[in-house]
Amino acid sequence: MTPPDVAVTDVADPLAEAAPTMELLLRELDRRWPPEAERLHRISRYALLPAGKLLRPLLLMESAEAVGGGGPAVVPAALSVEYLHVGSLVHDDVIDGDAMRRGRPSVVARYGTADAIVTGDALMLGMFGVLTDGAEEAGGLPPGRVLAAVRVFARAGVDLCRGQAMEGELRGDLGCGLDRYLTMSSLKTGALFRAACRGGAILGGGTPAQQHALTAYAEHLGLAFQMHDDLLPYTSDPRTTGKSALSDIVAARPTFPVLLCHAMAGARGRARLEAALGGALPAADALRTVHELLETTGALDAARDQATAQAGRATSCLAELPRSRATAVLAAVADLSVSRDR
Amino acid sequence: MTPPDVAVTDVADPLAEAAPTMELLLRELDRRWPPEAERLHRISRYALLPAGKLLRPLLLMESAEAVGGGGPAVVPAALSVEYLHVGSLVHDDVIDGDAMRRGRPSVVARYGTADAIVTGDALMLGMFGVLTDGAEEAGGLPPGRVLAAVRVFARAGVDLCRGQAMEGELRGDLGCGLDRYLTMSSLKTGALFRAACRGGAILGGGTPAQQHALTAYAEHLGLAFQMHDDLLPYTSDPRTTGKSALSDIVAARPTFPVLLCHAMAGARGRARLEAALGGALPAADALRTVHELLETTGALDAARDQATAQAGRATSCLAELPRSRATAVLAAVADLSVSRDR
Numbered sequence: 250m251t252p253p254d255v256a257v258t259d260v261a262d263p264l265a266e267a268a269p270t271m272e273l274l275l276r277e278l279d280r281r282w283p284p285e286a287e288r289l290h291r292i293s294r295y296a297l298l299p300a301g302k303l304l305r306p307l308l309l310m311e312s313a314e315a316v317g318g319g320g321p322a323v324v325p326a327a328l329s330v331e332y333l334h335v336g337s338l339v340h341d342d343v344i345d346g347d348a349m350r351r352g353r354p355s356v357v358a359r360y361g362t363a364d365a366i367v368t369g370d371a372l373m374l375g376m377f378g379v380l381t382d383g384a385e386e387a388g389g390l391p392p393g394r395v396l397a398a399v400r401v402f403a404r405a406g407v408d409l410c411r412g413q414a415m416e417g418e419l420r421g422d423l424g425c426g427l428d429r430y431l432t433m434s435s436l437k438t439g440a441l442f443r444a445a446c447r448g449g450a451i452l453g454g455g456t457p458a459q460q461h462a463l464t465a466y467a468e469h470l471g472l473a474f475q476m477h478d479d480l481l482p483y484t485s486d487p488r489t490t491g492k493s494a495l496s497d498i499v500a501a502r503p504t505f506p507v508l509l510c511h512a513m514a515g516a517r518g519r520a521r522l523e524a525a526l527g528g529a530l531p532a533a534d535a536l537r538t539v540h541e542l543l544e545t546t547g548a549l550d551a552a553r554d555q556a557t558a559q560a561g562r563a564t565s566c567l568a569e570l571p572r573s574r575a576t577a578v579l580a581a582v583a584d585l586s587v588s589r590d591r
Numbered sequence: 592m593t594p595p596d597v598a599v600t601d602v603a604d605p606l607a608e609a610a611p612t613m614e615l616l617l618r619e620l621d622r623r624w625p626p627e628a629e630r631l632h633r634i635s636r637y638a639l640l641p642a643g644k645l646l647r648p649l650l651l652m653e654s655a656e657a658v659g660g661g662g663p664a665v666v667p668a669a670l671s672v673e674y675l676h677v678g679s680l681v682h683d684d685v686i687d688g689d690a691m692r693r694g695r696p697s698v699v700a701r702y703g704t705a706d707a708i709v710t711g712d713a714l715m716l717g718m719f720g721v722l723t724d725g726a727e728e729a730g731g732l733p734p735g736r737v738l739a740a741v742r743v744f745a746r747a748g749v750d751l752c753r754g755q756a757m758e759g760e761l762r763g764d765l766g767c768g769l770d771r772y773l774t775m776s777s778l779k780t781g782a783l784f785r786a787a788c789r790g791g792a793i794l795g796g797g798t799p800a801q802q803h804a805l806t807a808y809a810e811h812l813g814l815a816f817q818m819h820d821d822l823l824p825y826t827s828d829p830r831t832t833g834k835s836a837l838s839d840i841v842a843a844r845p846t847f848p849v850l851l852c853h854a855m856a857g858a859r860g861r862a863r864l865e866a867a868l869g870g871a872l873p874a875a876d877a878l879r880t881v882h883e884l885l886e887t888t889g890a891l892d893a894a895r896d897q898a899t900a901q902a903g904r905a906t907s908c909l910a911e912l913p914r915s916r917a918t919a920v921l922a923a924v925a926d927l928s929v930s931r932d933r
Binding site (some may be wrong): 287288289292333337340343344362363364366367368369370371373374375376377378379380381384392393395396399400402403404406407409410411413414415417418 | 629630631634675679682685686704705706708709710711712713715716717718719720721722723726734735737738741742744745746748749751752753755756757759760
């Protein structure tokens with residue numbers, strides 16, 4: 250997928266342009282979480298570092314810059330989104346019983362349920378403290394903007410929880426329909442993408458129209474990202490993704506390709522799909538069966554196409570903003586969201 | 592314990608003076624959490640209503656008024672403290688496996704671990720949204736004050752988590768010493784008391800000296816409250832407290848009277864105490880043994896005396912503030928903290 254011209258600058262590799270931002274984020278993260286004796290701090294550090302993709306902090310930084318207000322002043326806000334994201338992953342792994350995360354033992358597997366719950370809480374609560382740091386440190390953002398960002402992140406956090414609760418309700422329900430899947434994804438995954446971009450636009454002093462454009466970009470990006478994420482167990486190696494390909498099967502999640510397959514398959518294929526996800530087979534056999542059905546029905550290709558279409562729509566939204574290095578990076582992120590292998 | 596004159600007005604029953612505040616809080620809580628279809632909302636309502644003692648919201652409201660700035664403008668902030676408190680209780684019950692809370696099934700017992708974790712998260716994250724409402728609604732507090740309150744609550748939330756992690760570390764450790772117990776209590780229980788009072792003082796426009804006085808009041812109140820809480824399994828009926836008297840024993844918590852007993856008992860008593868809390872006896876027998884040791888060593892009386900002393904110190908801190916209905920209520924709360932039976 251090529252991002253439309255309007256949002257792209259003439260740099261050879263737009264994502265490489267994000268390197269200084271990523272280095273700044275990594276340096277700050279490491280500085281703020283030194284190895285330390287207190288248990289909760291150590292577990293938090295384990296959860297945060299080595300860092301993941303830092304996609305949400307990057308979105309916040311680049312969104313702020315896209316409206317003319319990035320730089321060190323928004324770094325605390327960018328990190329705070331990562332804390333919220335990582336805190337929710339720590340709790341996700343408790344809920345799903347996932348033992349692996351980013352290629353190593355998850356927090357719950359390594360430290361147990363009690364510490365995993367408390368660490369997730371501390372990251373989620375602490376983020377609001379870090380966010381308010383932005384009002385004083387590093388340039389001093391206007392308090393009204395920071396307060397608006399607090400509001401955006403609090404609402405996003407609640408939406409994320411609503412999405413997680415909804416994911417629990419949909420578990421095992423292959424007949425839930427694509428609409429409910431899209432609502433769930435928009436809450437569970439989209440919420441933080443939207444908050445990162447909208448928060449960045451607010452902190453960067455963007456106009457309401459710019460805030461709106463970046464929020465719309467994030468909404469489509471979130472869907473593209475989740476749709477592609479759902480494809481990874483069938484398209485990427487667990488050693489690359491860092492988590493078991495069986496997780497979705499074991500949790501009986503109605504993921505995007507599975508729901509498309511359910512809609513596209515005949516009665517016999519649907520029955521096989523339901524049996525595989527209903528726990529009738531050992532997990533590895535179930536994964537093979539589902540994979541085969543996704544291929545034969547064309548659901549895998551259809552899911553890929555729709556993810557790519559969402560990424561394209563995300564990029565189109567950037568046309569509302571002045572062309573810049575930042576919008577090129579944001580377009581490259583949309584591209585990456587459907588081409589990554591982890 | 593009689594509060595010192597300086598903080599008391601001439602009303603017959605200072606706590607009765609808090610009735611309009613409590614009614615306002617209850618009305619607002621009920622209005623904001625109507626019965627509703629969405630699962631997460633319903634579970635949140637179950638966790639919040641019928642309401643508990645609403646002690647922390649009351650502290651915030653009265654602290655704001657004590658510095659001349661209470662009323663409807665601080666109601667959102669007052670409720671937000673309750674959301675944080677209840678969210679952490681919901682997670683506590685997951686961690687401890689407690690099936691009862693406020694005399695009925697805990698959230699985890701009724702809805703399961705996944706929904707309990709997500710509901711606790713939503714309450715903790717949502718609190719910051721509610722808190723920022725105060726900047727617009729109901730009188731419109733200055734954004735700088737609300738932002739300062741956000742910072743105070745975020746830090747308190749992290750301290751609360753640090754206290755919970757520390758409680759986990761101290762589990763089963765009767766030799767941990769009173770200092771570590773006091774640090775743990777100051778974090779786990781004191782953090783929200785301090786945040787409620789300091790937050791109220793900030794939002795109410797108090798001077799730094801007034802903020803300091805109310806924070807010191809809250810610190811002593813928190814210790815008094817926790818010390819007295821630790822006594823309840825030995826002094827109050829589970830039908831009154833609403834939770835099992837065995838909880839502390841089963842979790843092998845080094846509570847305040849137990850630690851005093853450990854320090855005051857002879858070698859034989861200490862060995863019996865360690866056996867009882869080490870899982871050597873059925874829980875009900877262990878409770879009886881511990882209770883007997885607390886009586887014979889005088890630890891129960893000593894714990895009661897120290898709790899009362901802390902409550903007295905809390906009240907003394909109020910002397911820094913102008914005498915008012917609010918300071919009388921705060922003094923009465925200190926009194927209540929060590930006389931309540933639940």
